[in-house]
Amino acid sequence: MxxxxxxxxxxxxxxxxxxxxxxxxxDEQIFREEQEKIFNQCWIIACHESEVPNPYDYRTFNHPGGEPIFIMRGDDMKVRAFYNICPHRGNILLYDPVGNAKRVTCIFHAWSFDCKGSCTDISRGTEGYQNRLSKDDVGLREVRAEIGFGGFVWVNIDDGACTLKEYIGDALGLLEPTxxxxxxxxxxxxxxxxxxxxxxxxxxxxxxxxxxxxxxxxxxxxxxxxxxxxxxxxxxxxxxxxxxxxxxxxxxxxxxxxxxxxxxxxxxxxxxxxxxxxxxxxxxxxxxxxxxxxxxxxxxxxxxxxxxxxxxxxxxxxxxxxxxxxxxxxxxxxxxxxxxxxxxxxxxxxxxxxxxxxxxxxxxxxxxxxxxxxxxxxxxxxxxxxxxxxxxxxxxxxxxxx
Ligand code: FES
Ligand SMILES: [Fe+2]
Structure with missing residues (x-):
């Protein structure tokens, strides 16, 4: 019937x-709330470690919370994640999905950053900012990143969230031997x-x-x-x-x-x-x-x-x-x-x-x-x-x- x-x-x-x-x-409002209360607080897979095997390799990632991110392997082989956003006037830093860059230079006004997210150069810095702005004040926003559960690079926007291990608990136990x-x-x-x-x-x-x-x-x-x-x-x-x-x-x-x-x-x-x-x-x-x-x-x-x-x-x-x-x-x-x-x-x-x-x-x-x-x-x-x-x-x- x-x-x-x-x-x-x-x-x-x-x-x-x-x-x-x-x-x-x-619903649009519910979606925005999900970005804030779920995606920006949970551990999310950004990529796999094999996608950034060498020092200075990077991979961009469209984080589901809305922020553009990139993952980069440092010269110390540690994998880090950063907002893909220039702290100067908010430009995207890296456009290619993958690449290798010893320094990341913003195309807009040529500020540069290293593999650890530190600002290494502000073009005509002293002339324009005198001693009012230090490179230390304009580093990239680092995002928590951990490698785990099969070598995946996980990121978490929330600096106060639990560890990846706590987040996953025993859920991947069946796959552990594999x-x-x-x-x-x-x-x-x-x-x-x-x-x-x-x-x-x-x-x-x-x-x-x-x-x-x-x-x-x-x-x-x-x-x-x-x-x-x-x-x-x-x-x-x-x-x-x-x-x-x-x-x-x-x-x-x-x-x-x-x-x-x-x-x-x-x-x-x-x-x-x-x-x-x-x-x-x-x-x-x-x-x-x-x-x-x-x-x-x-x-x-x-x-x-x-x-x-x-x-x-x-x-x-x-x-x-x-x-x-x-x-x-x-x-x-x-x-x-x-x-x-x-x-x-x-x-x-x-x-x-x-x-x-x-x-x-x-x-x-x-x-x-x-x-x-x-x-x-x-x-x-x-x-x-x-x-x-x-x-x-x-x-x-x-x-x-x-
Ligand atoms: S917006 Fe990046 S250097 Fe100005
Ligand atoms: Fe299916």
Whole structure:
């Protein structure tokens, strides 16, 4: 039976933890608040250490809190992060996504900075500022940066936030044995989608949508063990899904995939969602990392990185690249099916004016099709935002301590 206008706007007959109000995906004010209360207080992956291997290598990063940032390896080999903003008149310092620079010189009035963020030169400084302004007063804004959990460079805008280790807790424990050897990024691409960043993270947090994936439907879902995979939630909104073996050769002409990954069972799969928008996805022979960077309430840039082991032989690397790109990367169909799903949600929600609901109500003993992952995320989202995901426009409370 279809529903009329009044019925359409009625709340679902489920507990309030089991649905969300779609305005959390579309409202501009909520988005600004998320930047301030979530993205500017959480640890975020900016890049991987293998992307800045040498002294003075840098990589720019569009921080989801809104600030442009760059990561640079110093002459002491330490990796640091800075606002990519000139302290003089606020110009962007580095435009290229990657490069190597012994000194960073602003194109506007030629002030220079070194790899530790110190100002090393103010052009015609004494003539213009006499002794009223010291180079020490105009260094770059350093952002906390730590390398960890597989060699990723994490940043946190909040100088008072907990350590990265405290933030992650045990959430990446399942992956720990698989990340003992140094990794290396061999693939990077990004997708910009007109949808809310949480819808992408939601899709990485529920596997009921395996019905959308042709290959998963005809292989993974048919295999014993698929419905036994457990979803586990951790403090700070993170969640993991345990391993199962997938016979990818079922749609690969029967060819056996010999190349595995140290610490992972053959054909294994471990996925960890890190709050608020990062996913580790280790499958068979390749690690894929997704990082969601919201550009507005209904626009997200998703960065995808494929990683292998630094110790790979050329043959092993070629196989990992092939596995990644033809199955889980840009030339496979899974990724595009996922993107199609969240693109459709963005299309449906962008002009929505009457309140509607998105249901997160499946309960299947915390196994793979249980929507506990999304519910776990929104409990943390609500705690940090001081808002309820099912009633976001109710008067907001002060956000919980980060
Ligand atoms: S804005 Fe950078 S030197 Fe003036
Ligand atoms: Fe998917």
């Amino acid at each position: 279809s529903r009329n206008a009044a019925q359409w706007t009625q709340k679902p007959k489920l507990p309030s933890t089991h649905y969300v109000d779609t305005r959390i995906y579309t 990340m003992e050897q140094p990794m290396e990024v061999f693939h990077y691409h990004k997708a910009i989608v007109n949808t809310n960043y949480k819808l992408w993270h939601d899709t990485n947090s529920e596997f009921y949508h395996d019905y959308m994936h042709y290959f998963n439907r005809i292989t993974g879902m048919m295999q014993p063990g698929y419905f036994d995979r457990k979803y586990v939630g951790y403090p700070n909104g993170h969640a993991s899904v345990g391993s199962m073996s997938i016979k990818y050769d079922a749609y690969d002409g029967g060819e056996q995939r010999g190349l595995g990954w140290p610490g992972l069972a053959p054909g294994g799969w471990i996925l960890v969602d890190v709050f608020p928008g990062m996913t580790y996805n280790l499958r068979t022979s390749v690690m894929r990392i997704d990082t969601s960077i919201p550009l507005g309430p209904n626009k997200v840039m998703i960065e995808f990185r494929g990683l292998g082991l630094k110790s790979d032989t050329p043959e092993q690397r070629a196989e990992r690249i092939r596995d990644h790109n033809t199955i889980w990367g840009p030339f496979g169909r899974n990724l595009h099916e996922d993107l199609l799903g969240v693109h459709g949600q963005g299309l449906a929600m962008r002009e929505m004016t009457d309140s509607k609901w998105v249901i997160h109500g499946r309960e299947e003993s915390s196994t793979i099709h249980d929507e506990i992952g999304m519910r776990h995320f929104y409990a943390e989202w609500g705690r940090r935002m001081g808002r309820k995901a099912y009633d976001p426009m109710a008067e907001s409370r002060p956000a919980a301590a980060a």
